[in-house]
Amino acid sequence: MQHCESINLDEYRQSGEGGTAITYKHNSRNSLAKLYKSGFEADMAIEEFKVAQAVYDLGIPTPKPYRLVTDGEHLGAEYEFISGKRSFARILSQEPEKMPELVEAFAKAALELHATAPDTDRIPAIREVLHSFYLSSDAVTSEYRKRALAFLDKIQEPSTCVHGDFHIGNIITDGNRTLWIDIGQFGYGAPEWDLGWFWTITHNLGDNRADFLLHLTQETLVSFWDAFLPAYLGTSAPTALREYTRKILAYYAVRVPFMFNLVHHDKFPEEGCKSLIGLIP
Numbered sequence: 001m002q003h004c005e006s007i008n009l010d011e012y013r014q015s016g017e018g019g020t021a022i023t024y025k026h027n028s029r030n031s032l033a034k035l036y037k038s039g040f041e042a043d044m045a046i047e048e049f050k051v052a053q054a055v056y057d058l059g060i061p062t063p064k065p066y067r068l069v070t071d072g073e074h075l076g077a078e079y080e081f082i083s084g085k086r087s088f089a090r091i092l093s094q095e096p097e098k099m100p101e102l103v104e105a106f107a108k109a110a111l112e113l114h115a116t117a118p119d120t121d122r123i124p125a126i127r128e129v130l131h132s133f134y135l136s137s138d139a140v141t142s143e144y145r146k147r148a149l150a151f152l153d154k155i156q157e158p159s160t161c162v163h164g165d166f167h168i169g170n171i172i173t174d175g176n177r178t179l180w181i182d183i184g185q186f187g188y189g190a191p192e193w194d195l196g197w198f199w200t201i202t203h204n205l206g207d208n209r210a211d212f213l214l215h216l217t218q219e220t221l222v223s224f225w226d227a228f229l230p231a232y233l234g235t236s237a238p239t240a241l242r243e244y245t246r247k248i249l250a251y252y253a254v255r256v257p258f259m260f261n262l263v264h265h266d267k268f269p270e271e272g273c274k275s276l277i278g279l280i281p
Helices: 042-057 088-094 096-113 126-136 142-154 192-204 207-214 218-233 238-264 270-279
Strands: 004-006 012-017 021-026 031-036 065-070 075-080 160-162 171-173 178-180 187-189
Touching: 031 042, 031 065, 042 065, 042 075, 088 096, 088 171, 096 171, 096 178, 096 218, 126 142, 126 187, 126 238, 142 238, 142 270, 192 218, 192 238, 207 218, 218 238, 238 270
Parallel strands: 004 065
Antiparallel strands: 012 021, 021 031, 031 075, 065 075, 160 187, 171 178
């Protein structure tokens, strides 16, 4: 296990909270501690830190990872704090008129990320992670597992970087730099893993969850998606948009039980399996 340094949270103030972790800004240093919530294994924090180091070394714009840390109860890591930063989601919530320029910037950053070759010795393959999940877990019905494994076995994937938790809350800017954050699920594979996840974030959170995580309404997220996809694909042709959306829904359906299990430590609901299995070809 990598060396982990103890920190005193009296020297920090809470600055944010997500589904799996809470962040704390140091009172005097330009650093941010991200500590996983209770119930999340220490290995998650360690693996996230190792991947963050690999991503930073690739030159992908992301805060510099400093060290593994613990407050004595929770494990996490300390990163460079980006002064004056706001996430794209926060900007959109405060200045909705900026949606067009945020869409353009997000599409540009996504295309650059998805054109980056990974370090496959240090970054996991999304397909392999999911393959192991379905083989070792009873989180879905047997028919869903069979369909998901068949999909994973037959897809042909490019070797490109994939964020893994791809949405507008996980990209920030200080006005000069634009950086990706929360890269614990970073990997490599098809960009469709990211696009499928962003589709569900924009369509399935519901207003309460969308407000808690991204400070936005579901309607605003759908509007962002509707503008983003043509910008990302470089076409507004309805047929092309429909076909690509149909394609990414299969990636979404295969990955969402894994993400559900990761966050909730529970089986994916049987009714969810029934409603999504038809999306997997």
